[in-house]
Amino acid sequence: MCATCGCSDPAGPRLTEVHPGASEHGHEHAHEHEHAHGHEHAHGHGHGHGGLRHRHGDESGHGRPARSAPSADSGADEQTVVLEEQVLAKNDRLAERNRAWLDERGILAVNLMSSPGSGKTTLLERTVRELGPDVPVSVIEGDQETLIDAERLRATGCAAVQINTGAGCHLDAAMLESGLHRLDPAPASAVFVENVGNLVCPALFDLGESCRVVICSVTEGADKPLKYPHMFRAADLILVNKADLLPHLDFDADFFTDCVRRVNPGADLLWISAARGEGLDTWYTWLHKRMPDPAVTS
Amino acid sequence: MHEMAITQSVVETVCERLEGAPARALTLEIGRLSGVVPDAVRFCFDMAADGTALAGARLDITEPDGRARCRACTNEFRLDDLIALCGCGSADVEITGGQELRIRSVEVL
Numbered sequence: 001m002c003a004t005c006g007c008s009d010p011a012g013p014r015l016t017e018v019h020p021g022a023s024e025h026g027h028e029h030a031h032e033h034e035h036a037h038g039h040e041h042a043h044g045h046g047h048g049h050g051g052l053r054h055r056h057g058d059e060s061g062h063g064r065p066a067r068s069a070p071s072a073d074s075g076a077d078e079q080t081v082v083l084e085e086q087v088l089a090k091n092d093r094l095a096e097r098n099r100a101w102l103d104e105r106g107i108l109a110v111n112l113m114s115s116p117g118s119g120k121t122t123l124l125e126r127t128v129r130e131l132g133p134d135v136p137v138s139v140i141e142g143d144q145e146t147l148i149d150a151e152r153l154r155a156t157g158c159a160a161v162q163i164n165t166g167a168g169c170h171l172d173a174a175m176l177e178s179g180l181h182r183l184d185p186a187p188a189s190a191v192f193v194e195n196v197g198n199l200v201c202p203a204l205f206d207l208g209e210s211c212r213v214v215i216c217s218v219t220e221g222a223d224k225p226l227k228y229p230h231m232f233r234a235a236d237l238i239l240v241n242k243a244d245l246l247p248h249l250d251f252d253a254d255f256f257t258d259c260v261r262r263v264n265p266g267a268d269l270l271w272i273s274a275a276r277g278e279g280l281d282t283w284y285t286w287l288h289k290r291m292p293d294p295a296v297t298s
Numbered sequence: 299m300h301e302m303a304i305t306q307s308v309v310e311t312v313c314e315r316l317e318g319a320p321a322r323a324l325t326l327e328i329g330r331l332s333g334v335v336p337d338a339v340r341f342c343f344d345m346a347a348d349g350t351a352l353a354g355a356r357l358d359i360t361e362p363d364g365r366a367r368c369r370a371c372t373n374e375f376r377l378d379d380l381i382a383l384c385g386c387g388s389a390d391v392e393i394t395g396g397q398e399l400r401i402r403s404v405e406v407l
Binding site for chain 2: 083086088168169233
């Protein structure tokens with residue numbers, strides 16, 4: 001059964017390494033793996049950055065379950081087992097493990113989220129070319145199907161791993177872990193994680209990233225922050241892409257900014273054009289400021 | 299729909315904790331601001347539980363309301379969605395309730 005709609009598609013996420021210099025199309029890729037489900041593959045909310053981080057209560061989630069004391073007024077009897085466990089605790093633990101792994105190596109991991117077609121891959125192609133000379137860059141691509149995006153990034157010369165989620169609508173911490181282990185990014189480098197194009201589900205799953213960046217293009221409409229508040233509330237940075245098209249569109253930039261402030265007053269907001277290059281210096285500056293201190297790298 | 303993945307995770311977690319003991323009811327807490335839709339979890343639950351110790355179990359879900367506290371004026375108020383605006387005009391509010399996502403308890407046979 002697939003993990004999204006319950007259909008009988010048994011395929012889980014697949015991970016494919018795309019090598020710089022490999023031929024463009026038409027042959028079997030050698031490093032495709034099924035992603036094993038069912039152990040340490042749960043899903044989690046994050047903590048520590050973004051307004052959607054859940055406040056978790058006490059976790060009693062280990063060891064044998066305790067039977068609750070009988071209670072006359074609650075109707076509970078000795079057959080009620082109190083669990084008090086976070087729904088997403090497994091993923092949270094895995095995300096924190098990813099975060100520690102990245103921190104040890106001084107690696108900046110950027111979780112890029114947006115709707116399909118906002119310009120994530122175009123932005124990454126350009127970022128790899130223009131940031132690459134200063135900071136080594138590698139990419140983990142998340143899509144339901146195809147290697148198209150990883151091959152686009154591979155053409156820029158950077159290492160890229162493609163995670164195909166099949167029917168899945170988001171990446172999770174287990175998928176990032178397998179991607180990082182395959183990619184083996186260099187210390188003091190930047191890893192960009194291009195999440196599945198979707199303004200709903202990816203917002204809820206902590207990967208263990210260093211920061212969350214939401215891309216919204218001006219062609220999508222100025223009301224998106226109000227329509228998808230979970231996504232925009234979870235962002236550390238909101239990149240407004242395709243800003244070069246503003247003269248041709250009925251897009252109220254002030255209204256968009258006001259919508260962002262209503263759901264996430266603390267988020268940074270930058271206006272860019274990934275295709276034309278406008279504003280990208282501010283994006284690179286934002287990234288440089290967040291690179292981990294080289295002193296912590298081993 | 300992320301609720302299927304979440305519901306499968308719940309079933310896995312509960313079955314691990316119960317070490318295979320069959321259960322007849324499961325209680326979850328899903329806050330109204332959690333981003334998870336209880337009806338979607340109910341829709342997924344029978345499929346996710348099929349063939350496990352939770353097969354046929356009743357699913358009870360409590361839904362705590364959203365709560366918030368304004369950082370500007372310290373007012374506390376109920377929040378129906380994530381578009382948080384205090385009566386004083388400030389959008390700088392801390393969400394204090396409604397984001398819960400917890401497995402509360404199970405009734406074992």
